Amino acid sequence: MTDDLDRRAAELDDAHAATDLRTRFLLPAGVIYLDGNSLGALPRAVPDAIERVVREQWGSDLIASWNRHGWWDAPGRVGDAIGRLVGAAPGQVVVGDSTSVRLFQSLHAVAALRPGASVVVTEPDGFPTDRYVVDGVAAQVGWRVVHARPDEIPGLLDEDVAAVVLSHVDYRTGELLDLPRLTAATRAAGALAVWDLCHSAGAVPVDLDRHGVDLAVGCGYKYLNGGPGAPAFGYVASRHQDRFVNVVPGWHGHAQPFEMADDYQGAPGIARARIGTPPLLSLLALEAALDAFAGVTVEAVRERSLSLTRFLRNCIDRLVPGTDFASPLDDAARGSQVAVRHEAAYGIVQALAARGVVGDFRTPDIVRLGVAAPYLTHADLVTAARALREVLTTGEHLDPAWAARNAVT
Ligand SMILES: Cc1ncc(COP(=O)(O)O)c(C=O)c1O
Structure with missing residues (x-):
């Protein structure tokens, strides 16, 4: 039975050879990394790029680097590079700050774009x-928060939203929502x-x-592989940019930042969403990391990812019958992870990690196996599924060592 899986993995890896980008990443030997949905792996180009930025730019050119090495324009330039991966034409994505800050900023901009809606x-x-950010902004601007399952949302929308x-x-769970349908329903209601x-x-x-x-909004440190604490990105559709009110009107978003004017006047375009000095080292690490996608479309990455998540699920189903999957079976409804429910999920994650299979735990009972397609193979996933079977049959997940949880799970 297991030989079958090895054969099938080899066939699938051959069929998907064009999107095997493992050589573009530096991964430790002996580790199967299923946590790229939390912290993406290190792209091979990043250490040298950062070394150059630190030594040649910061170290030698010092302050001149803002002009000479494009530091000032980096938030928009890296934004455009991310835009290519999320289907945004240039001039609509800016990079800097965290996802939380970007969401806070976006929701305050909504309040200005939709005055009167409550x-x-x-x-x-x-x-x-x-x-938390939705609740916080709602309290600040006087909105009522309505919680609903995504499939119920279209039925709840009216001009007050x-x-x-x-x-x-x-x-x-890794459930992928129907963004086109939900966006269309939202906009049809004027929201x-x-x-x-x-x-x-x-x-x-x-x-x-x-x-x-x-x-x-979105973060830079998961599937974009920008590194720990990589800055987030924000997208503002060009049709909204003229009326985009920046709740944190910092000087980097000013129309003429070096005029040092008394009053704030927002820059035209996406630059209006900038706030203050971005974390340049992280931002330029993210820029170098995005090169790992050179010559590959997100559609091709997705095709590989679907094959991998489908296969991982099949392997687990075969090797650990009765597994309770939290992630959807249907390809169209599944993102890039396989999530398993188990009452001892935390111990399972720790025991897997001890065997070199790194996933993560999400409370209360989820073993999250993230599948970052560019650097994983079908063969890796057979190994991961076998490790899961071993952990559960030997009872390694019940080791009292796992009773106390780490700060980060
Ligand atoms: C859906 C989602 N939003 C936001 C965040 C994190 O936001 P921040 O970058 O502000 O820490 C995460 C982090 O895992 C996330 O999964």
């Missing part, structure tokens, strides 16, 4: 930062569609422009 609609199980705020892919792309940017085609999304 409701914000979101999902009850969204990522905590999204729920300012925005619908959703995650494209659920961080726990703005605000999407969190943390778990889809770089993994799933998003096509922001094509589907008429209004505002979007």
Whole structure:
């Protein structure tokens, strides 16, 4: 039975050889990394790029680097590079700050774009930062928060709704929402569609422009592989940019920042969404990391990812019969992860890691196996599924060592 899986993995790896980008990454030997949906792996180009930025730019050219090495323009330039991966034409994506800050900024911009509307609609199980920021902004601008399951949302929309705020892919289950349909329903009601792309940017085609999304945010450190603490991105559709009010009107978003004017006047275009000095080292690491996608479309990455997640699920089904999957079976409804429910999920994640298979735990009972397609193979996934079977048959997941949880799970 297991030989079958090895044979099938080899066939699938051959069939998908064109999108095997492992040589573009530096991964430790003996590790199967299924946590690229939390912290992407290190792209091979990044250490040298950062070395150059630190030694040649910062070290030698010092302050001149802002002009000479394009530091000033980096938020928009890297934004355009991300735009290519999320279907945004140039001039609509800016990079800097965290997803939380970008979401806060986007929702305050909604309040200015939809004066008079008094409701914000979101999902009850969204990522905590999204729920906290929605609640926080709602309290500040006087909105009522309505929680609803995504499939119920179209039925709830009317002219009183300012925005619908959703995650494209659920961080726990990996459920992929129907962004085109939900965006269309939102806009038909006159509301703005605000999407969190943390778990889809770089993994799933998003096509922001094509589907008429209004505002979007996402992080740089998951499937975009920008590194720990990489800055986030914000998308503002060009049709909204003239009326985009920046809740944090910092000097980098000023029309003439070096005039040092007394009053704030927002820059034209996406630069208006800039705030203050960006974390240049992280921003330029992210820029170098994006080169790992050179010559490959997100559609091709998605095709590989679907094959990998389908195969991982099949392997687990075969080797660990009765597994309770939290992630959808249907390709069209699944992002780039396979999530398994188990009452001892935390111990399973720790025991797998001890065997070199790195995933993560999400409370209360989810083993999250992220599948970053560019650097994983079908053969890796057979090994991961076998490790899961071994852990469960030997009872390694019940080791008392796992009773106390780490700060980061
Ligand atoms: C859906 C989603 N939104 C936001 C965040 C994080 O936001 P921040 O970059 O502000 O930490 C995460 C992090 O895992 C996430 O999964």
